[in-house]
Amino acid sequence: MTATPLTVNGRAYQWMEHPVVIVCVDGCEQEYINQAMQAGAVPFLQKLAESGTVLSGDCVVPSFTNPNNLSIVTGVPPAVHGICGNYFYDTQADAEVMMNDPKYLRAGTVLAAFADAGAKVAVVTAKDKLRTLLGYKMKGICFSAEKADQADLAEYGIPDIVSLVGMPVPSVYSAELSEFVFAAGVKLMETARPDLMYLSTTDYIQHKYAPGTDGANKFYAMMDRYLAQLDALGATIALTADHGMNAKTDSAGMPNVVFLQDVLDEALGKGRTRVILPITDPYVVHHGALGSYATVYAGEDIDLGALAKRIAAIPGIELVLDRKSASERFELPPDRIGDLVVVSERLAVIGTSSSKHDLSGLELPLRSHGGISEQRVPILLNRKLHGMPGAQRLRNFDVLHLALNHAR
Amino acid sequence: MTATPLTVNGRAYQWMEHPVVIVCVDGCEQEYINQAMQAGAVPFLQKLAESGTVLSGDCVVPSFTNPNNLSIVTGVPPAVHGICGNYFYDTQADAEVMMNDPKYLRAGTVLAAFADAGAKVAVVTAKDKLRTLLGYKMKGICFSAEKADQADLAEYGIPDIVSLVGMPVPSVYSAELSEFVFAAGVKLMETARPDLMYLSTTDYIQHKYAPGTDGANKFYAMMDRYLAQLDALGATIALTADHGMNAKTDSAGMPNVVFLQDVLDEALGKGRTRVILPITDPYVVHHGALGSYATVYAGEDIDLGALAKRIAAIPGIELVLDRKSASERFELPPDRIGDLVVVSERLAVIGTSSSKHDLSGLELPLRSHGGISEQRVPILLNRKLHGMPGAQRLRNFDVLHLALNHAR
Structure with a gap:
């Protein structure tokens, strides 16, 4: 390791003093956290307003999963990294295709840059669709909960991940798929102890349940327990979302x-x-x-x-x-x-x-989600920030910058 | 009574065949009803999608109580009726004043017009602030839950309202203030049986509780029980809201x-x-x-x-x-x-x-509330609509028009 900051896509990042965990909670409208606090379901998150940092930021529009996850790990907007949807019309190929292929990526990730410079880096995603993009040219641990039983981690000196986590591979349509991500994150922190870890969940729950309802509060309570464990393990945690979430119906629940x-x-x-x-x-x-x-x-x-x-x-x-x-x-x-x-x-x-x-x-x-109405997302850290400039518009893709450069 | 439609503020209204009850649920973001349905808390409202009518409409911006209640009872926007806030700067008087005084009203109400033409009309509001505006030049029953013990209903042949309703006068900051409005509405329908009744609640609960949470669902369950009683009494019910409601905080509940x-x-x-x-x-x-x-x-x-x-x-x-x-x-x-x-x-x-x-x-x-983000509100009727023109932008202040002219 070296103390020289890394510059990636034009932004400089300091080396971490403690393990840094970036968490992207898919579809995390701020009100989910607020209401879970009201219900007393998230004691760890609740104390961050005093012991850590609570901010809001704007995600990328379109407020979709792939553009925002890629912005978070590259630190730049889609104009630079190229991923502007989960799906698009490839005019050169004259075909409508998924935007999962790394060939569409136009910028390297901060994760890969740190791995190249000697840091131990790990990425765990809920769905497999993001794995190849997030792990693009990255040396280190990278797998999805969805296909955790296919991940070969022997090369990192880690036993098979399903045994490590102690949970069966969940359905792709379940809250457990996201729980697997957190559980794996904690186990990795206990064993491999990555210098930099990126955890990305799925919004299956947020698409179903409104903030403050039991289905939502249970999900955030689960998340809170794992975050508290990561905190106890000494990690700097920075949490944000790829996008918010809103009802898209009339008063009888019919979609508009x-x-x-x-x-x-x-x-x-x-x-x-x-x-x-x-x-x-x-x-x-x-x-x-x-x-x-x-x-x-x-x-x-x-x-x-x-x-x-x-x-x-x-x-x-x-x-x-x-x-x-x-x-x-x-x-x-x-x-x-x-x-x-x-x-x-x-x-x-x-x-x-x-x-x-x-x-x-x-x-x-x-x-x-997808619109401007889902642009505002939470930015939470379990550390105080230092040396921040005055009023500025924060983006969810500033989260690595905040965690590495200001949460020291 | 006469069969000739009444024209008020340029709009024609048919005479009612059955009692008509217009309900303005203060701060009723559509999601409150949707989530209460999901929780199984509102069986009467839930069946309206099949047996009645479920629509959405736009309220007046500013999405505040007084401008919208006055639009609903006059059938026209504030440009016509003059009430554009709960409070304003009276440039002529060089004073910031409440807009409760009927001297600021520039249009008569549909309620007063029907009363003048011989209909039995009743108005019950939660807070007293609206009573004088809604009852402006109206012959009939008009009182607030807040000051129900000061209402002298002897002139209508009704015993004192507190005894009639069988509830003590509630605190102005309570769910019971709105419950009193519904309870009074049901009792009036059972006794005086008004031809046209306007019930207007307070958004105390909506300012406190998010859609789908227990505090909100209980309120809507209460409302649902009284609406079912009004329905059983043969009333045509048309329900809308003065405005929606949104969280105005970050993820830790701090106001923005x-x-x-x-x-x-x-x-x-x-x-x-x-x-x-x-x-x-x-x-x-x-x-x-x-x-x-x-x-x-x-x-x-x-x-x-x-x-x-x-x-x-x-x-x-x-x-x-x-x-x-x-x-x-x-x-x-x-x-x-x-x-x-x-x-x-x-x-x-x-x-x-x-x-x-x-x-x-x-x-x-x-x-x-107050912004464009709180403009979309529910419009629900316990009747099917007939003879509606094609796609048009509905307003909450079309609700008397819908109930009297199309819900026949």
């Missing part, structure tokens, strides 16, 4: 959906526009691929200004931006976001065609 | 407050601007007079464009409009809204000077 492809097909004819939903991933049962953000590709003969106005007039739509404005305002890669970016209101989501969304898996009223 | 007068005093000097908080009313313990809407009066030598830009740049501020834009967009009386209208983001509120807000009464994390 703008089926944008249907609207555009009716107005302009089929095949004239292509609506992309970057929330799409292989695990859509809990949200039916319905989020508050969409991109639109239009034929060259279409008047984009008129199209934008038409979309903006649809009830439930909050904002329509052209490629240039959207890439500037949200710091997105202009070549990957379509001709128009569409954001829906807090209580509404955007779909493509009604026939393409299977909502039969929605056992509970739709809760989702 | 923009102390706007302090910011402007520091920037421009004391006495150069006057920040008015129209949420202000005599009952501020549960919200500390902190809401998501403010108006600003500026000295004549102040560059309003530059001031608007300065305010818009403050973190937490969503929108700043000048008098003309604000009065057009939100349909407000331009002579009563100040030089600038300021709206804060969903999770933030606006205060004047930090020294002027007593937050000691806030036992629980701040929840409040």
Whole structure:
């Protein structure tokens, strides 16, 4: 190890004095923590307001999982790292594809840089979809809870992870998938003791349960117990979220959906526009691929200004931006976001065609994310911060910077 | 009675065939009902999705109690009826005053018009602040739960209301104040059987408890029982809200407050601007007079464009409009809204000077309203609607129109 700060994607990071654990709680609207505190369910988190640091920050819009996880581990917005959705229209390949392939990544991670410089680094994700992106060119421990039984950790001198954690591999649709992440994090801290660890959960619970309800409070109580253990093990913990979460329904729990492809097909004819939903991933049962953000590709003969106005007039739509404005305002890669970016209101989501969304898996009223309404997320540390400049807009992807440079 | 529709403030209303009860549930974010349904707490409301009608509508911004209650009973926006806050700066009198005095009302109510035409009309409000406005020039029963023991109902042939309801007069800061309103409504329906009744509750509970929590679910379960009784008595029920409700805190429950007068005093000097908080009313313990809407009066030598830009740049501020834009967009009386209208983001509120807000009464994390983020409200009826035109933006102040003209 060396005391020289590392510079990654233009930002400098000090070496850690103690193990640092970055936790990304998927879909953690701040109110989940606040209500869990009200219910007395999270004693460890509750004491952070006094003994540590409680801040709020803005996540990346689209407020989806992949863009934000990648921003957190690279320290920069999608305009730099390139991952602007879970799913996108690859114009070069003329194909709609998942954005899981590291070939789409345009920046290295802070995790990989520290590993290269000699730090012991570990990454544990809930779903496997993020593993290859987060572990890109990273020497160290990297596995998902979803496929924990396939992880070969022998090379790190760690026995098989399922035995280590002492939990069976959970269903991909469960609270236990996230618990496995925390449990593995604690076991790794007890055994391998990584210098830098990144734990990333899944928002299965947040898509189902509102803040303050039993289902939510139980999840946060579980999380709180593991965080307290990491704290007791001497780790500096910095917790944030990839995005918030809101109800997307009326008072009877019926989803408010703008089926944008249907609207555009009716107005302009089929095949004239292509609506992309970057929330799409292989695990859509809990949200039916319905989020508050969409991109639109239009034929060259279409008047984009008129199209934008038409979309903006649809009830439930909050904002329509052209490629240039959207890439500037949200710091997105202009070549990957379509001709128009569409954001829906807090209580509404955007779909493509009604026939393409299977909502039969929605056992509970739709809760989702993707919009500006899910941009504010918590930033919590179990340390006081020092040497912070004055009022500034914090981002969730400042969390490594805060943990390494200011929580000393 | 006559079969000729009444025209009030330019809108026509059919005579009722059955008693009609309009319920304004103060601070009823739609999620309260949705979560209460999830908890199985509101069987009557739950069946309305099948047997009745469930819609959403937009309330008046500022999303405060007085402007919206007056819009509901007049059927028109504040630009017509004149009540644009609970509190305002009366420039003619050069005084900041409550907007409770009927002298500020510029339109008659539908309630008074029906009473004049021979209908039996009753109004029951939770807090007394609304009574004189809602009962303006109205022949009929009109009292508040807060001062129910001072109501003299002998003239209507009804014994004293406290005995009739069989509940003691509750504290102004209680769930029981709203329960008294419903209990009185049921008793009146059983005895005087009004043709048209308006019931308006208080948002004491909604300021305290998040949707889906026990404190909220209990309130809605109580409401549900009384609504079921009104339904069984043959009434057409139309329920809406004056405004929604959102958390205004960070993840540890600390309020996000923009102390706007302090910011402007520091920037421009004391006495150069006057920040008015129209949420202000005599009952501020549960919200500390902190809401998501403010108006600003500026000295004549102040560059309003530059001031608007300065305010818009403050973190937490969503929108700043000048008098003309604000009065057009939100349909407000331009002579009563100040030089600038300021709206804060969903999770933030606006205060004047930090020294002027007593937050000691806030036992629980701040929840409040006033902004665009609290504009969407429920519209529920226990009848199917007929003869409705196609897609249109519904307002909470369409509720009398829906109940009288379409729920037949």
